[in-house]
Amino acid sequence: MAELLTKRSTDYAQWYNDLVLKADLAEHSDVRGCMVIKPHGYAIWERMQQALDGMFKATGHVNAYFPLFIPKSYLAKEASHVEGFAKECAVVTHYRLKSDPVHGVIVDPEAKLEEELIIRPTSETIIWNTYRGWIKSYRDLPLLINQWANVVRWEMRTRLFLRTAEFLWQEGHTAHATKEEALEETRRMLDVYARFAEEWMAMPVIKGVKTASERFAGAEETYCIEALMQDGKALQAGTSHFLGQNFAKAFDVLFTNKENKQEHVWATSWGVSTRLMGALILTHSDDHGLIIPPKLAPLQVVVVPIAKSEEQMAAIAAYIEPVLKALRAKGITVKLDDDDTRKPGWKFAAHEFKGCPVRIAIGPRDMENGTVELARRDTLEKQVIEVIDLADKIEHLLQAIQDNLYQKALAMREAGTRAVDTYDEFKDVIEAGGLILAHWDGTPETEARVKEETKATIRCIPLDGERTPGRCMVTGKPSAGRVIFARAY
Amino acid sequence: MAELLTKRSTDYAQWYNDLVLKADLAEHSDVRGCMVIKPHGYAIWERMQQALDGMFKATGHVNAYFPLFIPKSYLAKEASHVEGFAKECAVVTHYRLKSDPVHGVIVDPEAKLEEELIIRPTSETIIWNTYRGWIKSYRDLPLLINQWANVVRWEMRTRLFLRTAEFLWQEGHTAHATKEEALEETRRMLDVYARFAEEWMAMPVIKGVKTASERFAGAEETYCIEALMQDGKALQAGTSHFLGQNFAKAFDVLFTNKENKQEHVWATSWGVSTRLMGALILTHSDDHGLIIPPKLAPLQVVVVPIAKSEEQMAAIAAYIEPVLKALRAKGITVKLDDDDTRKPGWKFAAHEFKGCPVRIAIGPRDMENGTVELARRDTLEKQVIEVIDLADKIEHLLQAIQDNLYQKALAMREAGTRAVDTYDEFKDVIEAGGLILAHWDGTPETEARVKEETKATIRCIPLDGERTPGRCMVTGKPSAGRVIFARAY
Numbered sequence: 001m002a003e004l005l006t007k008r009s010t011d012y013a014q015w016y017n018d019l020v021l022k023a024d025l026a027e028h029s030d031v032r033g034c035m036v037i038k039p040h041g042y043a044i045w046e047r048m049q050q051a052l053d054g055m056f057k058a059t060g061h062v063n064a065y066f067p068l069f070i071p072k073s074y075l076a077k078e079a080s081h082v083e084g085f086a087k088e089c090a091v092v093t094h095y096r097l098k099s100d101p102v103h104g105v106i107v108d109p110e111a112k113l114e115e116e117l118i119i120r121p122t123s124e125t126i127i128w129n130t131y132r133g134w135i136k137s138y139r140d141l142p143l144l145i146n147q148w149a150n151v152v153r154w155e156m157r158t159r160l161f162l163r164t165a166e167f168l169w170q171e172g173h174t175a176h177a178t179k180e181e182a183l184e185e186t187r188r189m190l191d192v193y194a195r196f197a198e199e200w201m202a203m204p205v206i207k208g209v210k211t212a213s214e215r216f217a218g219a220e221e222t223y224c225i226e227a228l229m230q231d232g233k234a235l236q237a238g239t240s241h242f243l244g245q246n247f248a249k250a251f252d253v254l255f256t257n258k259e260n261k262q263e264h265v266w267a268t269s270w271g272v273s274t275r276l277m278g279a280l281i282l283t284h285s286d287d288h289g290l291i292i293p294p295k296l297a298p299l300q301v302v303v304v305p306i307a308k309s310e311e312q313m314a315a316i317a318a319y320i321e322p323v324l325k326a327l328r329a330k331g332i333t334v335k336l337d338d339d340d341t342r343k344p345g346w347k348f349a350a351h352e353f354k355g356c357p358v359r360i361a362i363g364p365r366d367m368e369n370g371t372v373e374l375a376r377r378d379t380l381e382k383q384v385i386e387v388i389d390l391a392d393k394i395e396h397l398l399q400a401i402q403d404n405l406y407q408k409a410l411a412m413r414e415a416g417t418r419a420v421d422t423y424d425e426f427k428d429v430i431e432a433g434g435l436i437l438a439h440w441d442g443t444p445e446t447e448a449r450v451k452e453e454t455k456a457t458i459r460c461i462p463l464d465g466e467r468t469p470g471r472c473m474v475t476g477k478p479s480a481g482r483v484i485f486a487r488a489y
Numbered sequence: 490m491a492e493l494l495t496k497r498s499t500d501y502a503q504w505y506n507d508l509v510l511k512a513d514l515a516e517h518s519d520v521r522g523c524m525v526i527k528p529h530g531y532a533i534w535e536r537m538q539q540a541l542d543g544m545f546k547a548t549g550h551v552n553a554y555f556p557l558f559i560p561k562s563y564l565a566k567e568a569s570h571v572e573g574f575a576k577e578c579a580v581v582t583h584y585r586l587k588s589d590p591v592h593g594v595i596v597d598p599e600a601k602l603e604e605e606l607i608i609r610p611t612s613e614t615i616i617w618n619t620y621r622g623w624i625k626s627y628r629d630l631p632l633l634i635n636q637w638a639n640v641v642r643w644e645m646r647t648r649l650f651l652r653t654a655e656f657l658w659q660e661g662h663t664a665h666a667t668k669e670e671a672l673e674e675t676r677r678m679l680d681v682y683a684r685f686a687e688e689w690m691a692m693p694v695i696k697g698v699k700t701a702s703e704r705f706a707g708a709e710e711t712y713c714i715e716a717l718m719q720d721g722k723a724l725q726a727g728t729s730h731f732l733g734q735n736f737a738k739a740f741d742v743l744f745t746n747k748e749n750k751q752e753h754v755w756a757t758s759w760g761v762s763t764r765l766m767g768a769l770i771l772t773h774s775d776d777h778g779l780i781i782p783p784k785l786a787p788l789q790v791v792v793v794p795i796a797k798s799e800e801q802m803a804a805i806a807a808y809i810e811p812v813l814k815a816l817r818a819k820g821i822t823v824k825l826d827d828d829d830t831r832k833p834g835w836k837f838a839a840h841e842f843k844g845c846p847v848r849i850a851i852g853p854r855d856m857e858n859g860t861v862e863l864a865r866r867d868t869l870e871k872q873v874i875e876v877i878d879l880a881d882k883i884e885h886l887l888q889a890i891q892d893n894l895y896q897k898a899l900a901m902r903e904a905g906t907r908a909v910d911t912y913d914e915f916k917d918v919i920e921a922g923g924l925i926l927a928h929w930d931g932t933p934e935t936e937a938r939v940k941e942e943t944k945a946t947i948r949c950i951p952l953d954g955e956r957t958p959g960r961c962m963v964t965g966k967p968s969a970g971r972v973i974f975a976r977a978y
Contacts, residue, residue, distance in 0.1 A: 029619065030563075031606065034556035036619050039634065042553045064531045067523035068608075068639055068655050069579075072586070074519075076594040086586040090558075091596050092608065093582045095643040097561070097575040105565040107580050107605055116596055117520065119557075119581065119608075130518065130525055139830075145528065150557055150639065154584040166557050341628075 005353075007287050012231040019281060020160045023290045023354050026277075033158045033165030040354060041161075041277060043298035045168070048276060049148065051200050051295070052170065055192050061144040061172060066126050068150075069117040074125040078250040081124065084217020088154040090119040090165075119152040124218060124269055127173045128247040135175055135265055137256045142185070143175040161278035162235075162489055169273035175265045177257060179244075182266035183221075186242040189270040190223045193238035201276065202293040202405035203227050203283045204413055205237060206435075206484065208460025213444050216269075220244035226459045226484065228413040229282040232433015234459045234486035237279050240270035278489070283409050284378075290355030291377055293405050294398040301327060301334040301394060302356045304347045306363035313338060316362050319387075320372075323360075326391035332398065352377060357401050358394060378404055419482065423473045426485070430454050435486050439479035441472035450474060450485065459484045494842075496776050501720040508770060509649045512779045512843050515766075522647045522654030529843060530650075530766060532787035534657070537765060538637065540689045540784070541659065544681050550633040550661060555615050557639075558606040563614040566739040570613065573706020577643040579608040579654075608641040613707060613758055616662045617736040624664055624754055626745045631674070632664040650767035651724075651978055658762035664754045666746060668733070671755035672710075675731040678759040679712040682727035690765065691782040691894035692716050692772045693902055694726060695924075695973065697949025702933050705758075709733035715948045715973065717902040718771040721922015723948045723975035726768050729759035767978070772898050773867075779844030780866055782894050783887040790816060790823040790883060791840045795833045795852035802827060805851050808876075809861075812849075815880030821887065841866060846890050847883060867893050908971065912939075912962045915974070919943050924975050928968035930961035939963060939974065948973045 004022055006014040020026055025041030028034075037045065053063070069092065076082045096111030120126065127145075134140060148170050158164050172189060176182040190207055197205045205225035215222040219241035227237050248254070248264040257263050284291040294300050303320055307313040317336060327334045337347050344361070351359055361373040372390065375382045378401045385393065416434035420426045429436055440446060440458065451457050460483070467481030493511055495503040509515050514530030517523075526534065542552070558581065565571045585600030609615065616634075623629060641655045661678060665671040679696055686694045694714035704711045708730035716726050737743070737753040746752050773780040783789050792809055796802040806825060816823045826836050833850065840848055850862040861879065864871045867890045874882065905923035909915045918925055929935060929947065940946050949972070956970030 027619075027622075029556045029615070031556045031558045031560060031615070034558060036556065037554040039551040039553045043551065046552060062528040062532065063535060064528045065526040065657065067518045067520045067525065068641065069520045069523060071520060072594060072596075075586075082586070082594055086588070086594060089584070089586050090581045090606075091583040091586065092579045093596070094580040095578065097564075097571070097578050097580065097607070099575070105561060105571055105575060107561075107582070117579075118586070126518070126520070130516075133516075152557065168554065 005287060005289065008230065015287070016278075016282060017160065019285060019290060025281070025290075026160045028158075028160065033155050035158075035160050035164045035166075037168075037274065040298065044280070044292060044296055045274060045277060047296045047298065048200070049170075052192075052196055052272065053148075055196060056146050056170075056172065059144075059188060059192060061146045061174075063147065064145050065147055065149070066123050066130060068120055070120050070123070070126045072116045072118055074129055075118055077125060078218050078246055081218035081246075085121045085153070089121060090152045090154055092117040092119065120149070121151055121153045122269075122271070123147065123149070123151075123171055124173065124243070124247050124267075125251070128251040128253060128267070131175055131265070132251055132253045135253055135255050138177050138258055141175055141177045141255060141265070142181060144172075144185075145174065146170055146172040159278075161274055161281070164274075167274045169271050171269060171271040174268045175248075175253070176268070177255065177263075177266070179266050182244075182268050183242055186221070186223055186240045186268045186270070189268070190225065190238075190240040193240065193270070193272060194225050196272075197225055197227065197237055198406065200293065200295050201280055201283070202295075202402055202409060203237070203279060204406065204410045206460065206462055207464060208462045208484065210239075210460060211444070211447055211458050211483075213447060214457065216241045218243060218246055220246070223463075224460050226435075226486075227279055227283065228416050228435055228486070229279070229489065230412065231282070232416055232487075234435060234484075234488040235275075235279050235282065236459070236488065237276060238270070238272040241268060243267035243269060282489075284405055285355070288380070289353030291405065292355035292357065294357040294402045297355065297357050298333065299335055299351075299356050300332050300398060301358045301360065302347075302351045303334065303336045303360045303362065304344050304351070305336070305338060306344045306361060308364075312364060313340065315367060319367050320360070320362060323387065323390045327394060330391060330395055332391075332395065358397055376401055378408075421470075421473060426450075426456075426473055427454055430456050430485070430487065433487065435459070435484050437482040438473045438485055439470040439481075440483050441475050441477035441479055443475075446472060446474050456485045456487050459486050459488060494776060494778065497719065504776070505767075505771060506649065508774060508779060514770070514779075515649045517647075517649065522644050524649050524653045524655075526657075526763070529787065533769070533781060533785055534763060534766060536785045536787065537689070538659075541681075541685055541761065542637075544685060545635050545659075545661065548633075548677060548681060550635045550663075552636065553634050554636055554638070555612050555619060557609055559609050559612070559615045561605045561607055563618055564607055566614060567707050567735055570707035574610045574642070578610060579641045579643055581606040581608065609638070610640055610642045611758075611760070612636065612638070612640075612660055613662065613732070613736050613756075614740070617740040617742055617756070620664055620754070621740055621742045624742055624744050627666050627747055630664055630666045630744060630754070631670060633661075633674075634663065635659055635661045648767075650763055650770070653763075656763045658760050660758060660760040663757045664737075664742070665757070666744065666752075666755070668755050671733075671757050672731055675710070675712055675729045675757045675759070678757070679714065679727075679729040682729065682759070682761060683714050685761075686714055686716065686726055687895065689782065689784050690769055690772070691784075691891055691898060692726070692768060693895065693899045695949065695951055696953060697951045697973065699728075699949055700933070700936060700947050700972075702936060703947065705730045707732060707735055708758075709735070712952075713949050715924075715975075716768055716772065717905050717924055717975070718768070718978070719901065720771070721905055721976075723924060723973075723977040724764075724768050724771065725948070725977065726765060727759070727761040730757060732756035732758060771978075773894055774844070777869070778842030780894065781844035781846065783846040783891045786844065786846050787822065788824055788840075788845050789821050789887060790847045790849065791836075791845045792823065792825045792849045792851065793833050793836045793840070794825070794827060795850060797853075801853060802829065804856060808856050809849070809851060812876065812879045816883060819880060819884055821880075821884065841869075847886060865890055867897075910959075910962060915939075915945075915962055916943055919945050919974070919976065922976065924948070924973050926971040927962045927974055928959040928970075929972050930964050930966035930968055932964075932966075935961060935963050945974045945976050948975050948977060
């Protein structure tokens, strides 16, 4: 399998495409820009969903479901919102097909909608139109709601997981009585995303604020988490928006406060998507195939028996059975791969390629010696160890792999991050990739010029770390602190 | 709350609508035919999903995700399929909006799709078009895949949960090497649905086969589970289809069998939807509000303190804390409702209305006596019991409520089912509602006549029970056995 994979050093983009297809994660469908998420890919996404959903609920959120369709006029109600999304909207205009003697099945011209419906590119408008009916008084606030859904943003140039016309995501939409509470919620959810990225995906992220030009259409402030991929490009992994009263004003959502006065409601929205699948792959995987952090691996441990007869196979199954039981009791997913139509070597390669974190191999000699061979996917190291307390050892090993992947990714990011003071140096350094900390004068003109000349964008103004003033690398004007530039996915 | 609810005996349909709205389960959106599933409704649906998903996985299925959009030409490939769905298709024709100086935001006429896209009403066509690339040999079979998704079937007359333009569902799509295997899968999933309905929803169902006229568009055989609602109408709660080789032929899906010959693949599909929410409500709830079987209740136990001071509230919280812990350790969801802005009476009514299965009330005297007051939602019975071993007692009570709801629904169905031998009697009996077992000559003509004259349809030809031949109640022609007639949702 791995021999079918382009090497990262040869062509990183091709390596990614090969891997997504050949590890059975996703494929392009015949429908322009839409992907099919295959079972192995979907199983990883399900684990991401479960973890995130648990974190949302632990922070007081509940799930709900709002319509797929948004009337065109709703989208138009918030001016900058419609401007941001108008160019990528799939539009439903009819509601019936009919048979035509000449052309076969055609769209029935008599079934034209009075008002066109947009497939949601995001749901602020339909949700705030609904919230108007739900919020009357301060007692109805805060409203902390999340939705798991599909959305459509018509894209001309697509890449599996990273940029597709239809994608899966969650979108939180919360309503608050005060600006402070809404800002607090925006940052709380940013923290949840950062924690998820680091603890589950083993992917270190930088928390920051977007510049005005990179803000969500309709937001007052967009917070984000940014990660560095192996090829030196940055990837925005999640965003949390402070929407001010923009949508409350557009949809007339008022509440009676404790002083019995009418006020517009304050809003946030926040989302992560199947794009995280792309981030996961780009962060950890290697020329041997996929590497999945144990906490997100659908199959955490695989047992490959090396048997020459049915009797040996049965003996190995009996030998390992108590370990399987003990692992399952710990909530660890494990499978004995006893498919007798495949050779052990084929199985080794297949599970390695698909990213199973731990492999146990057992042959007749292992049974004699009371041992097994343990292989870890992250380092490809193998060791022969005693079968005694194996489940405990594996539990520790899975944690060690999770930690190692994070540390490795963190070391990669640190090696790939540097401070630069002059624009000449910047232009050099950006060619090698990585995150660049540089001073910027705060103007959209300078930001646009850097983008135009170097293809690098300001990923964020980081929240953590010191903010030492300086001079803009381009214009020499004062800067409040370094911001992060990078070329990005 | 309950006083806002129309009585079932006054207007059953209105009672249902009131309840769905006032118990915060769902509401109509401004988008024609689409509903908003509110948090309380969605929380019940999530529990249904979890239970079903577990059952699907336990029977070897995995999840995946296929595109929302179906090219019009795909839908047209299976003749009876397109005929069945053409009249209710939402059609995407454009992919961009633009600003117009006169009309504001308009659909950009230059962004017209070459081929229109249909929002999936069901995914057989897009999935079988994909399976062509996945299935080459008998070794790739069976393919056991499920998808959780939203679908759209344009409906003119909608009712919350029961019939909406957009709804949520799961659709299983499996591929097999032989007809026998596919038929076995069709029945296996029917059994899964029946087990879910009975064990989780506490809703007894009859397993059966649809007549040709009620078959899924594109199926060779449609199996179903049918339930009887409190108002005497039947409700189809799930279907499992044997699709033969129809879709494999329409999409050229061939495999090499063990004899090295090319054959078309055999298919099944099966689905249940948010319609089950309607079935759940219509089966159990009463004039006091919602009744949710404990296994599906988002909140299984609520504790209402009856305190006159903050000290008393704190004392009650301390008194019940070990019980809360013990309940949570058993995986039972419980909440201490310590909101001091609401009176106990208000809370009693609210939790009763929203269907919480068990309520614990605690006042100062209870603490003196070492007791609590326990109220069960299904019978509205109250009893004062000792706090010792309370968690165990509640665990048993929850099971007793689950069992009682099933037995009550079963008794209702049995009372509502009768055998009828003449068409005159049938016309009388059908007015009272219920399931009618009657002989039918097997012709679509007779079936259509009964429907036309009585609004009753053949719900199914039951799979279980004896099949004693007789004579058709309408034509007197021979019948192989009684079938089930009813008016249906």
